[in-house]
Amino acid sequence: MHPGFRDQEIVLGVTGSIAAYKACELASRLKEAGAKVLPVLTRGGAEFVGAAALEGVTGRPVIRHMFDPAQNPEIEHIAVARRAALFLIAPASANILAKAAHGIADDWLTTTLLATRAPVLFAPAMNTQMYLHPATQANIALLQSRGARFVGPGEGNLACGEVGPGRLIDTPAILEAALCALSTDRSLAGRRVLITSGANHEPIDPVRFIGNRSSGKMGRAIVLEALRRGAEVTVVTGPHEAPLPHAAQVVRVDTAAQMHEAVEARFDACDIFIAAAAVADYRVESPETDKRKRQDSVYTLTLVPNADIAAAMGVRKRPGQIAVGFAAETRDFVAHAQDKLARKKLDLICANEVGTTDSGFGTDTHRAWLLTPGAEPLECGLIGKDDLAARIFDAIAPRLSAAGDAPAQTRLA
Ligand code: CTP
Numbered sequence: 001m002h003p004g005f006r007d008q009e010i011v012l013g014v015t016g017s018i019a020a021y022k023a024c025e026l027a028s029r030l031k032e033a034g035a036k037v038l039p040v041l042t043r044g045g046a047e048f049v050g051a052a053a054l055e056g057v058t059g060r061p062v063i064r065h066m067f068d069p070a071q072n073p074e075i076e077h078i079a080v081a082r083r084a085a086l087f088l089i090a091p092a093s094a095n096i097l098a099k100a101a102h103g104i105a106d107d108w109l110t111t112t113l114l115a116t117r118a119p120v121l122f123a124p125a126m127n128t129q130m131y132l133h134p135a136t137q138a139n140i141a142l143l144q145s146r147g148a149r150f151v152g153p154g155e156g157n158l159a160c161g162e163v164g165p166g167r168l169i170d171t172p173a174i175l176e177a178a179l180c181a182l183s184t185d186r187s188l189a190g191r192r193v194l195i196t197s198g199a200n201h202e203p204i205d206p207v208r209f210i211g212n213r214s215s216g217k218m219g220r221a222i223v224l225e226a227l228r229r230g231a232e233v234t235v236v237t238g239p240h241e242a243p244l245p246h247a248a249q250v251v252r253v254d255t256a257a258q259m260h261e262a263v264e265a266r267f268d269a270c271d272i273f274i275a276a277a278a279v280a281d282y283r284v285e286s287p288e289t290d291k292r293k294r295q296d297s298v299y300t301l302t303l304v305p306n307a308d309i310a311a312a313m314g315v316r317k318r319p320g321q322i323a324v325g326f327a328a329e330t331r332d333f334v335a336h337a338q339d340k341l342a343r344k345k346l347d348l349i350c351a352n353e354v355g356t357t358d359s360g361f362g363t364d365t366h367r368a369w370l371l372t373p374g375a376e377p378l379e380c381g382l383i384g385k386d387d388l389a390a391r392i393f394d395a396i397a398p399r400l401s402a403a404g405d406a407p408a409q410t411r412l413a
Helices: 018-032 043-048 051-058 077-083 094-101 108-115 128-132 134-145 171-182 217-228 256-267 309-316 333-343 385-403 408-412
Strands: 009-014 036-041 086-092 120-124 154-157 163-167 192-197 232-237 249-252 272-275 282-284 303-305 322-329 348-353 365-371 378-384
Touching (some): 018 086, 036 051, 077 108, 086 094, 086 108, 094 108, 094 120, 217 232, 272 309, 272 385
Antiparallel strands (some): 348 365, 365 378
C-alpha cells in the first residue's frame, strides 16, 4: 500500500497488444497498493485477455462497449471522466495512440479520453517497427505536447521475434509512473535532489566484506517522493534489496569511499541532499588482494575511519542548498540526533529507532522524530516509510522557499 494510491480511482484501459495478459498482474498490483481500478477492454484488448480475468482481479465489471445493454451506471462515461484520478492505458497499442492523438472517439475508451481532464499515462507495447514508425512517433510527440505521460516501452525480445523497443515496460515502472502522475504536488519541479541510499560493503579480500543490514527501503521511499513532487533525482546507492524507481538516475557503488566520491562529483548541482545511506563508518585498512586462506589462528583486522559524507556536505553547502540526514539510534533518540544535526551542520535530521521488529533496517515502518535547528522535535510516532518521506519533504519545503534560491539547473545554465 502506498499513500499516493489510497482510494484513487484509476481507469485501466487495456488495448490490443499481446502484452494485454500482463494487465491482470498490473490491475492486481494497483489494487493491492490501495487504488480502485476500473477496467476497460477495447475490442482489440478483448482479443488478448478475457473480461472474466480482469473482473476477477479488480472485483469490478469490465467496461466493454459504449452502449452496454447492462446499463451499469459506471458506463456513464462522462461521470467516470469527471471522477477518475488517472487514466492508465496499459498496454497502449499503436492504434489507441493514433486515435487519442487525433481525437477519434469511436468507442468507450477513446470517447472518455476526450471527456476527461484527469492525467493520462500510456504504457506502449507493440512491434518495434510499429513503435519506431514516424506516424507512431509523431502521435506520441503530439500526445506529450498536450500533457499526456508515457512510461516505456522497454527493450528486448518481442513476441513477434524482433529485438528492440516495444515491450510493455515492467509492472513496477508502470506503478511508479502512475504514482507520479497521480501526484498534484509539483513543488520540486526544476529541483535536483541527490540521495544516498543502501549499505556499504567494505572489502576484506576479493570475496568477503564487512557490511550492514540496510535494505534501502527508506532511500527508495525518498527517491519516489522526490519524483512525485517533480524533482530530477540522482541516487548514489550501495548494495540494497529494495528496487529503485526507474525514473531516477542511479549511481551504483560498494564502499563508503566510492559513495563519497560520487556524491562530491554531484553535490554542487543539487538543491537538496539527503543522506539516507547506512554509510560504513570504518573500512579495512589493508584488504587482502588474494582470497585469504583458512588458518587456525586468530585473525585480526585493523579498521580505519571513513569520511563522514553528510558532515562533509553540511560544511560544503552553499546558502540555499539543503542537507538532510538520518540518525539511526537504539536509545536517547532525540539527544543523539540533536548532536548530529549540529555537528554535521544539517538543515534537518530524521531520528529513527533501529533494532526493533517494526522500526529500522528492512521494516516498512520507522519510529521517527524530525529535528530542525532551533525548533522543537516533531514526533512522528510509528510511521510508514512512504509517509515519513513525505513528512521530510514537507518539513524542508519552507526552507527551500525561504532560501528563494534559483533551482540548481537554472543557476548552472
Ligand atoms: N553518514 C555519512 N557518512 C558516514 C556516516 C554517516 O554520510 N561516514 C550519514 C548517514 O547517512 C546519516 C547520518 O550521517 O544521514 C548519521 O548516520 P548514523 O549512522 O546515524 O551516525 P554516525 O554519524 O555514523 O554516528 P554513530 O554511528 O556514532 O551513531
